[in-house]
Amino acid sequence: MTKTKLTLKDVALQLGVSTATISNAFNRPDQLSKARREHILAECDRIGYTGPNKAAQILRKGRSNIVALVLADSIPYTVSDPVASTFIKGVSSILQQQGKHLLLYAGDSESILDVVDFVDGFICYGAPRNYKLAEELARQSKPAITVDFDIEGLPSVNIDNYNAAYQIAKKAISPGDQVAILGLRLIESPSTCRIYDSPLIEVQTSISHRRLDGYMKAIDESEATISNDWVWHIPESERSFAKQAAKEVLNSNPRPNTVLCMSDIIALELLQSALSMGIKVPEELKITGFDGIEEADRTRPNLTTVCQSSALKGEMAAQALLSESLKSTVLPFDLKMGETVSA
Amino acid sequence: MTKTKLTLKDVALQLGVSTATISNAFNRPDQLSKARREHILAECDRIGYTGPNKAAQILRKGRSNIVALVLADSIPYTVSDPVASTFIKGVSSILQQQGKHLLLYAGDSESILDVVDFVDGFICYGAPRNYKLAEELARQSKPAITVDFDIEGLPSVNIDNYNAAYQIAKKAISPGDQVAILGLRLIESPSTCRIYDSPLIEVQTSISHRRLDGYMKAIDESEATISNDWVWHIPESERSFAKQAAKEVLNSNPRPNTVLCMSDIIALELLQSALSMGIKVPEELKITGFDGIEEADRTRPNLTTVCQSSALKGEMAAQALLSESLKSTVLPFDLKMGETVSA
DNA sequence: ATGAAAGCGCTAACAC
DNA sequence: GTGTTAGCGCTTTCAT
Numbered sequence: 001m002t003k004t005k006l007t008l009k010d011v012a013l014q015l016g017v018s019t020a021t022i023s024n025a026f027n028r029p030d031q032l033s034k035a036r037r038e039h040i041l042a043e044c045d046r047i048g049y050t051g052p053n054k055a056a057q058i059l060r061k062g063r064s065n066i067v068a069l070v071l072a073d074s075i076p077y078t079v080s081d082p083v084a085s086t087f088i089k090g091v092s093s094i095l096q097q098q099g100k101h102l103l104l105y106a107g108d109s110e111s112i113l114d115v116v117d118f119v120d121g122f123i124c125y126g127a128p129r130n131y132k133l134a135e136e137l138a139r140q141s142k143p144a145i146t147v148d149f150d151i152e153g154l155p156s157v158n159i160d161n162y163n164a165a166y167q168i169a170k171k172a173i174s175p176g177d178q179v180a181i182l183g184l185r186l187i188e189s190p191s192t193c194r195i196y197d198s199p200l201i202e203v204q205t206s207i208s209h210r211r212l213d214g215y216m217k218a219i220d221e222s223e224a225t226i227s228n229d230w231v232w233h234i235p236e237s238e239r240s241f242a243k244q245a246a247k248e249v250l251n252s253n254p255r256p257n258t259v260l261c262m263s264d265i266i267a268l269e270l271l272q273s274a275l276s277m278g279i280k281v282p283e284e285l286k287i288t289g290f291d292g293i294e295e296a297d298r299t300r301p302n303l304t305t306v307c308q309s310s311a312l313k314g315e316m317a318a319q320a321l322l323s324e325s326l327k328s329t330v331l332p333f334d335l336k337m338g339e340t341v342s343a
Numbered sequence: 344m345t346k347t348k349l350t351l352k353d354v355a356l357q358l359g360v361s362t363a364t365i366s367n368a369f370n371r372p373d374q375l376s377k378a379r380r381e382h383i384l385a386e387c388d389r390i391g392y393t394g395p396n397k398a399a400q401i402l403r404k405g406r407s408n409i410v411a412l413v414l415a416d417s418i419p420y421t422v423s424d425p426v427a428s429t430f431i432k433g434v435s436s437i438l439q440q441q442g443k444h445l446l447l448y449a450g451d452s453e454s455i456l457d458v459v460d461f462v463d464g465f466i467c468y469g470a471p472r473n474y475k476l477a478e479e480l481a482r483q484s485k486p487a488i489t490v491d492f493d494i495e496g497l498p499s500v501n502i503d504n505y506n507a508a509y510q511i512a513k514k515a516i517s518p519g520d521q522v523a524i525l526g527l528r529l530i531e532s533p534s535t536c537r538i539y540d541s542p543l544i545e546v547q548t549s550i551s552h553r554r555l556d557g558y559m560k561a562i563d564e565s566e567a568t569i570s571n572d573w574v575w576h577i578p579e580s581e582r583s584f585a586k587q588a589a590k591e592v593l594n595s596n597p598r599p600n601t602v603l604c605m606s607d608i609i610a611l612e613l614l615q616s617a618l619s620m621g622i623k624v625p626e627e628l629k630i631t632g633f634d635g636i637e638e639a640d641r642t643r644p645n646l647t648t649v650c651q652s653s654a655l656k657g658e659m660a661a662q663a664l665l666s667e668s669l670k671s672t673v674l675p676f677d678l679k680m681g682e683t684v685s686a
Numbered sequence: 687a688t689g690a691a692a693g694c695g696c697t698a699a700c701a702c
Numbered sequence: 703g704t705g706t707t708a709g710c711g712c713t714t715t716c717a718t
Binding site for chain 4: 360361362363364367374375376379399402403404405460
């Protein structure tokens with residue numbers, strides 16, 4: 001006996017009713033009497049029919065209950081990033097609660113076209129490394145929402161990066177300070193480097209540039225100084241990249257006494273490097289981070305940083321997508337005054 | 344003008360060729376002349392047809408290029424666990440390379456039936472919290488592979504947990520030691536507690552019980568002692584749960600001088616608690632972990648632990664699934680002698 | 687309340 | 703090489 005899978009038609013035949021009735025028994029309880037429905041369901045259970053084939057339903061209904069989460073980077077990179085995985089956490093909690101499935105889509109993939117036909121919508125977390133994806137996203141017609149960046153015509157979830165950076169910098173900087181900035185993805189380079197006068201990328205949409213502007217305003221207002229070779233580009237919020245930048249900053253002569261970092265990972269790496277070189281934090285070196293990851297509060301000294309709730313971002317994005325509300329949201333942030341900046 | 348999506352049929356009509364030819368142009372280059380194919384593709388591009396609808400392809404071909412990763416726990420929990428996210432990393436690197444999509448499926452979901460019809464296969468990472476999923480997995484007919492546990496009839500990827508536990512314990516324990524064990528998911532309880540004589544779960548398949556057996560053998564052989572109320576159950580490898588167990592262990596009177604932990608997260612939490620209580624490690628307290636996460640090597644003292652490559656596990660599992668080889672694999676592990684055990 | 691039938695968009699066997 | 707056609711498994715009008 002070959003075990004070929006039962007179809008709705010088979011079952012209808014066996015039970016001597018029409019396919020529509022079986023279909024209704026599973027999908028539209030109101031379309032048939034309770035007794036009939038229960039009888040049919042019981043029979044299906046008995047003969048081993050587990051319900052309508054989902055692949056066929058996707059085609060027929062045009063709905064799959066699959067939501068694609070388009071990431072900025074590759075999946076391997078993203079899941080090991082604490083900020084991103086917290087975001088995923090938020091998204092998935094809402095999706096699960098609504099019976100939706102989560103498809104992870106890497107931001108360095110070829111084209112969104114290979115999933116667009118069978119997903120119900122997109123959440124796009126950060127500017128995808130392959131920027132073509134963003135354009136495709138703008139052009140296609142399924143519901144979509146962006147987070148931490150914008151696509152013309154789509155709703156988004158964001159924080160006010162300019163202000164957050166400005167405020168944390170104001171807290172950290174005193175008149176006369178010598179400031180350096182460890183920036184995230186400011187230019188196209190795949191390696192850590194100073195930016196000098198390199199062409200900047202996506203200046204208008206990138207959150208990094210908004211943060212940079214906020215920092216600069218604060219430096220300017222505080223009568224501190226920053227030289228044009230004291231802004232670093234770090235391609236990914238990843239420890240090895242950050243470590244190199246940390247080394248370069250700390251070996252500068254003269255050395256900055258305040259370093260503004262665009263992620264906590266970067267800041268923590270800098271902190272660790274500084275401590276192991278015997279540099280006193282915050283007496284000789286003040287450090288600020290960005291994100292508010294848990295680990296940043298476990299270090300001694302703990303980090304002064306901007307706390308944003310990535311989980312909440314994820315929840316908001318998922319909720320907005322599922323309700324198809326087209327409103328953009330700006331989420332609040334908190335300043336966390338830690339020990340890496342003197343009180 | 345309403346913008347209704349183009350279908351293969353529309354295009355065939357417009358270009359004056361048959362649907363089969365268009366289909367072949369996209370799927371089977373060898374079935375038509377190069378010139379014709381290129382002409383068709385160019386025309387499609389011009390009129391805005393981006394290729395055959397994937398939902399229809401899934402139904403027709405019975406293949407979606409989607410692989411479901413069935414997790415032991417909820418998605419939120421899993422992505423924040425460093426071991427699991429490293430595993431995901433491994434899986435996704437292979438999938439991406441092979442043009443497959445990744446669907447995350449929570450281990451506490453209702454039933455695999457709502458995806459089985461449209462995914463190409465399953466990777467099951469750890470015994471799903473809702474154990475019914477494992478049974479469904481055994482019964483369905485798509486390719487599937489398990490990791491860190493077994494389902495009758497399915498290939499698996501594992502390490503030798505018994506031996507790993509035995510060996511690390513042997514390294515840690517000296518004659519006369521008083522040993523305690525911080526175990527992971529040993530009983531059904533959702534909260535941290537001592538197990539005394541509680542009924543154990545899935546004793547035969549659970550990796551935790553294999554580890555427990557390994558520890559016990561080593562304790563026995565080393566002429567050390569463990570009392571029956573010195574084995575803790577921790578429901579998840581999560582800091583808050585671990586913290587509580589750590590507190591209970593360290594406040595025991597008398598206090599063990601050796602604690603074997605079933606995950607690095609647990610061990611790190613214990614280490615931190617011990618240090619903050621002024622207990623000297625390893626002089627007064629020896630600690631071993633399990634997994635070999637990165638953070639375990641960044642602490643002072645760094646952790647003595649069992650290193651298993653979760654990324655490799657993920658790669659192996661994905662590769663095995665895609666090649667449909669039915670062989671099970673036992674991966675090697677390394678003992679890492681850190682400073683939490685005296686040399 | 688239930689059944690008949692069209693067709694979602696495509697692929698693959700087969701005929702030409 | 704190219705076209706015709708059956709049908710993947712289902713849902714949903716529409717008639718009854």
